[in-house]
Amino acid sequence: MSVSVTATDESPDAQTARGRPSIVRRLSRRPTTLLIWLPLLLLAVCFAYPLLQMFRLSFTDFVGSTSGVFGNYLWFLGTDTQMTILRRTFAVAGWVTLMCLILGFPYAYLMTIVGPRMRLLMVGVVLLPFWSNLVVRTFAWVILLRDSGPVQSLLHAIGIDDLRLLGNTVGVTIGATQVLLPFLILPLYAALSGIDRSLLTAAHSLGARPAVAFVKVYLPLAVPGILAGTSIVFILTLGFYFTPALLGSPRNSLVAQQIVTQVSELLAFGRGSAIAFVVLIITFVVLGLVGLVTRRYRRSFETGLDL
Amino acid sequence: MSQHGVALEISGLTKRYGDVTALAGVDLSVAPGEFITFLGPSGSGKTTTLNAIAGFIEPDEGTIDLDGRSITGVPPWKRDIGVVFQNYSLFPHMKVSSNVAFPLRQRRVPKREMAKKVDEVLEIVGLSHLADRYPRQLSGGQQQRVALARALVFGPKLLLLDEPLGALDKRLREGLQLEIKRIHREVGVTFVFVTHDQDEALVMSDRIAVFNEGHLEQVATSQELYEHPETLFAAQFLGDSNVIHGTLESRGDRHALRVGDRAFEVMDPRGAAPGSEAAIMIRPEDLVVRPVDRESPVDHDGKTTPAEVTEVIYLGGRRRIVLSALGQEFIADEMSSVHDHKPGDSVVVTWSMGQARLVSTD
Numbered sequence: 001m002s003v004s005v006t007a008t009d010e011s012p013d014a015q016t017a018r019g020r021p022s023i024v025r026r027l028s029r030r031p032t033t034l035l036i037w038l039p040l041l042l043l044a045v046c047f048a049y050p051l052l053q054m055f056r057l058s059f060t061d062f063v064g065s066t067s068g069v070f071g072n073y074l075w076f077l078g079t080d081t082q083m084t085i086l087r088r089t090f091a092v093a094g095w096v097t098l099m100c101l102i103l104g105f106p107y108a109y110l111m112t113i114v115g116p117r118m119r120l121l122m123v124g125v126v127l128l129p130f131w132s133n134l135v136v137r138t139f140a141w142v143i144l145l146r147d148s149g150p151v152q153s154l155l156h157a158i159g160i161d162d163l164r165l166l167g168n169t170v171g172v173t174i175g176a177t178q179v180l181l182p183f184l185i186l187p188l189y190a191a192l193s194g195i196d197r198s199l200l201t202a203a204h205s206l207g208a209r210p211a212v213a214f215v216k217v218y219l220p221l222a223v224p225g226i227l228a229g230t231s232i233v234f235i236l237t238l239g240f241y242f243t244p245a246l247l248g249s250p251r252n253s254l255v256a257q258q259i260v261t262q263v264s265e266l267l268a269f270g271r272g273s274a275i276a277f278v279v280l281i282i283t284f285v286v287l288g289l290v291g292l293v294t295r296r297y298r299r300s301f302e303t304g305l306d307l
Numbered sequence: 308m309s310q311h312g313v314a315l316e317i318s319g320l321t322k323r324y325g326d327v328t329a330l331a332g333v334d335l336s337v338a339p340g341e342f343i344t345f346l347g348p349s350g351s352g353k354t355t356t357l358n359a360i361a362g363f364i365e366p367d368e369g370t371i372d373l374d375g376r377s378i379t380g381v382p383p384w385k386r387d388i389g390v391v392f393q394n395y396s397l398f399p400h401m402k403v404s405s406n407v408a409f410p411l412r413q414r415r416v417p418k419r420e421m422a423k424k425v426d427e428v429l430e431i432v433g434l435s436h437l438a439d440r441y442p443r444q445l446s447g448g449q450q451q452r453v454a455l456a457r458a459l460v461f462g463p464k465l466l467l468l469d470e471p472l473g474a475l476d477k478r479l480r481e482g483l484q485l486e487i488k489r490i491h492r493e494v495g496v497t498f499v500f501v502t503h504d505q506d507e508a509l510v511m512s513d514r515i516a517v518f519n520e521g522h523l524e525q526v527a528t529s530q531e532l533y534e535h536p537e538t539l540f541a542a543q544f545l546g547d548s549n550v551i552h553g554t555l556e557s558r559g560d561r562h563a564l565r566v567g568d569r570a571f572e573v574m575d576p577r578g579a580a581p582g583s584e585a586a587i588m589i590r591p592e593d594l595v596v597r598p599v600d601r602e603s604p605v606d607h608d609g610k611t612t613p614a615e616v617t618e619v620i621y622l623g624g625r626r627r628i629v630l631s632a633l634g635q636e637f638i639a640d641e642m643s644s645v646h647d648h649k650p651g652d653s654v655v656v657t658w659s660m661g662q663a664r665l666v667s668t669d
Contacts, residue, residue: 202396204383205361206457207413213384216409220400 054273061270072274082258082275089255089279092169092176092244093237097184099177100233101226104184108225111185112192126182134179138246141175142166145247171247172254176237183236184229191225224294231290235283255279312340312497313374313464315360320369322355329355330366331521342491342498343526346508346544347518353501356518357467360499362386373465384413389458389466389496393473395450397442403429403453404438410461428460431490448479455487459494468500472507484510505545509533517541533590537577539666542588549589549637552668557581564665566633572610573665586668593662594639596628597655598646610660616652632656 059069068074076082111122129137144151145165155163165171195218203213241256248254253261255275263272315337322330330352337343345353358364360371362383371378378386397406404425411421429435432452442450451471458466468487472480488511491498502508508515509529517524517532517540525532525541536542539550553566555573563570564587571587579585599613614632622640628648630637637656648654 196394196396198392198394198396199398201363201383202390202392203398203409204363205386205388205390206410207384207387207461208409209382209384212413217398 054276057269058273058277059270061268061273063266063268063271072270073278075271076274076278085253085255085258086278088169088252089238092172092254093234095169095173096176096180096237097230097234099173100181100184101230103177104181104188104229105222105226108185108188108192108229111189112195112197126185129179129182134242137179138175138243141171141178141247145171145174166247167249168252169248172244172252175243175247176240179243180233180236183232186229187232188222188225188229191228192222195221223297227290227294231287234286238279238283312495314339314372315465315497315499316370316372316375317356317360318370320356320359320366320371322352322359322364322366328521330359330369332369333521333523335516335523335526337497337499340495340497342488342500342511342513344508344512344515345499345501345518346503346505346515348503348544350520351518352521353503353516353518354469355521357469357499357501360465361388361390361467387461387463389461389463391451391454391458391466391468391471393470395442395447395454395474397450397453397457399442401441402438403434403440403442403445406442406453407438407457407460410457414461424460428456431459431493432456432486447475448483451475451483452486455490459490459496463496465497465499468498470501470503472502472504480507481510487511509545515545517544519544535664536588536666539586539588539668542664542666547591547638547640549591549594549639550586550666551589551633551635552584552586555579555581555583555585555665562665569612569633571663572660573663574660575665577665579665579667584668586666587663588666589658589663591627591638591640592625592642593658594637595657596630596639596641596646596648597657598648599653599655610663611655611657614654614656616648616650616654618650619648630654630656 058072062071063075107122107126111119114122143149146152147164147166151165155161163170165174199217199221200210200213203217204210208216239256240254241260244254245257245260248257250257259272259275262268262275315335317333317335317337320330320333321328333352333356335356345356347353355364359366362378362381366379373386373388398409401409407425407428408421411424416424425438426435429438432455434449434452434456437445437449437453442453445453454471471487472483475483484507487498487500500508500511512529514526514528515532516526519540524538524544525536527535532541532545536545542548543550551564551566551571553564553571556563556565556570562573562575564573564585573587596614596616612632614630614637616628617631617636618629620627620629624642626641628639628641630639639656
């Protein structure tokens with residue numbers, strides 16, 4: 001038992017000690033990266049400027065008498081109906097994300113183990129909805145889910161009569177899940193396909209049943225991909241307008257519909273902007289948290305993926 | 308940590324993938340505690356055999372017995388066989404200590420005992436100081452030692468190593484070869500080592516099983532295999548060799564290989580029928596190259612042939628002389644330079660009859 005070994009292997013630490021140049025230096029170094037300035041300019045004019053305008057309006061444009069520069073924000077955060085709408089929006093976003101994960105994970109996983117032809121077919125099926133217009137797709141759901149529609153007939157046949165699928169958050173969740181599923185499947189597939197499946201074989205040889213090997217080895221490695229996919233879906237649902245407007249009802253409106261109401265019906269630009277900024281800040285917080293978790297998680301075992 | 312290995316008994320192992328036969332009836336007995344190497348080119352069936360032993364694939368026919376009990380149909384997670392993979396297959400999200408503890412966790416080993424076993428096995432592979440690192444923070448050689456520790460920690464009776472050193476550079480590989488041998492002696496487990504590297508097989512094994520096209524060519528000790536290969540494939544795969552093809556002739560109890568108008572004597576036809584195609588194999592170090600002169604005329608007996616030197620290569624401790632004779636190329640290795648041969652020299656190549664081995668060519 002008393003055996004000593006001299007570790008002659010080179011240490012990889014020496015390589016990681018080298019510093020990396022900053023992103024700005026790298027961008028300006030190569031002439032080809034000048035190409036990035038055009039889209040940056042476009043973003044500045046068409047996105048950053050209007051955003052700044054909105055920011056200004058949220059502090060300057062008021063309905064009736066003002067209660068200080070934060071009037072619009074105080075109105076939004078202090079009105080019960082508005083808070084109900086915000087909470088509902090988050091609840092729907094949470095449900096949509098969960099449904100997308102439940103449907104999307106097995107699908108993305110399957111994509112990593114089938115042959116190349118089948119995989120191509122599966123990618124095609126995921127992208128299929130993109131080839132038809134969102135309006136058409138949403139109206140298709142209206143037809144499917146309405147009270148005399150095929151889904152209700154089916155539910156009636158198995159004895160469920162009192163479940164309303166249209167004009168409430170159920171319909172919105174179903175519609176949004178279908179629309180947003182590709183946004184979960186594609187990044188998740190990209191992440192899962194990078195996981196070495198031979199690790200599962202190794203786990204089996206070490207005494208782990210397939211279910212245990214999956215939970216203890218595969219799933220932890222899939223966490224960054226799951227976080228990436230779910231955060232995209234969650235954030236997209238927060239800003240969803242069209243699908244909730246058609247499949248939901250004004251009584252069950254989400255935050256995006258409320259912004260439309262404020263801006264185009266009541267011409268309350270300041271209030272609309274304030275709502276938009278609250279949602280934007282919440283989005284940033286969510287993104288920041290996910291990024292932090294992913295980074296900490298990745299740093300421990302992955303190499304060279306972060307900038 | 309010391310434990311006893313088990314006997315491994317493989318018989319009639321067959322595996323087909325569509326029209327391709329990966330294994331065509333492999334029979335093999337491995338003694339308890341033995342270090343056996345599966346040697347062969349890629350696609351020869353050595354890894355398929357290993358995967359069948361590990362339970363990763365189900366053979367179409369044949370049986371595998373471990374310690375006298377059939378393990379056919381037993382899933383890999385119940386076989387208690389350690390496996391070391393070429394790409395290490397360490398779990399990247401677990402520290403070294405957790406990687407090594409993984410098989411113990413699956414077996415619900417109590418915490419204290421688990422910590423003790425992990426420490427022990429990490430000491431054996433010399434990595435105690437790196438227990439808190441993640442695999443990516445280790446070099447290839449260190450990672451492979453972690454893999455070795457992980458495959459040994461739960462006390463398997465049989466350890467399978469699938470080209471474990473294939474991804475490492477030469478110097479590191481040689482160091483780890485000796486270390487794996489030492490660990491084998493220390494733990495006493497039966498080792499099955501797969502490689503396509505003949506030098507590695509010679510260094511490490513008690514016995515070598517030479518695979519070719521889904522069957523076993525020969526199973527023997529390194530020395531036996533080198534000095535008495537039974538087939539042309541085994542002779543050529545292990546070490547350098549000079550091969551002369553011909554037809555077997557027998558006159559009474561004397562046997563010879565007929566090549567054109569020449570006949571080379573062979574000692575033992577080993578059951579080969581007269582008239583059958585065969586070959587003799589002579590190792591480069593068994594060939595003696597002499598200049599042509601009056602004292603040593605070309606006697607055209609059964610173990611001499613005239614030749615011409617085409618090249619002389621200096622290889623440090625020895626010189627390799629490339630020769631042209633009988634319309635083919637020969638190589639001879641000389642340890643000391645008694646004669647100074649130059650390209651273009653006419654020489655006589657001689658060997659002793661015992662060193663010309665008859666090998667089957669099918």
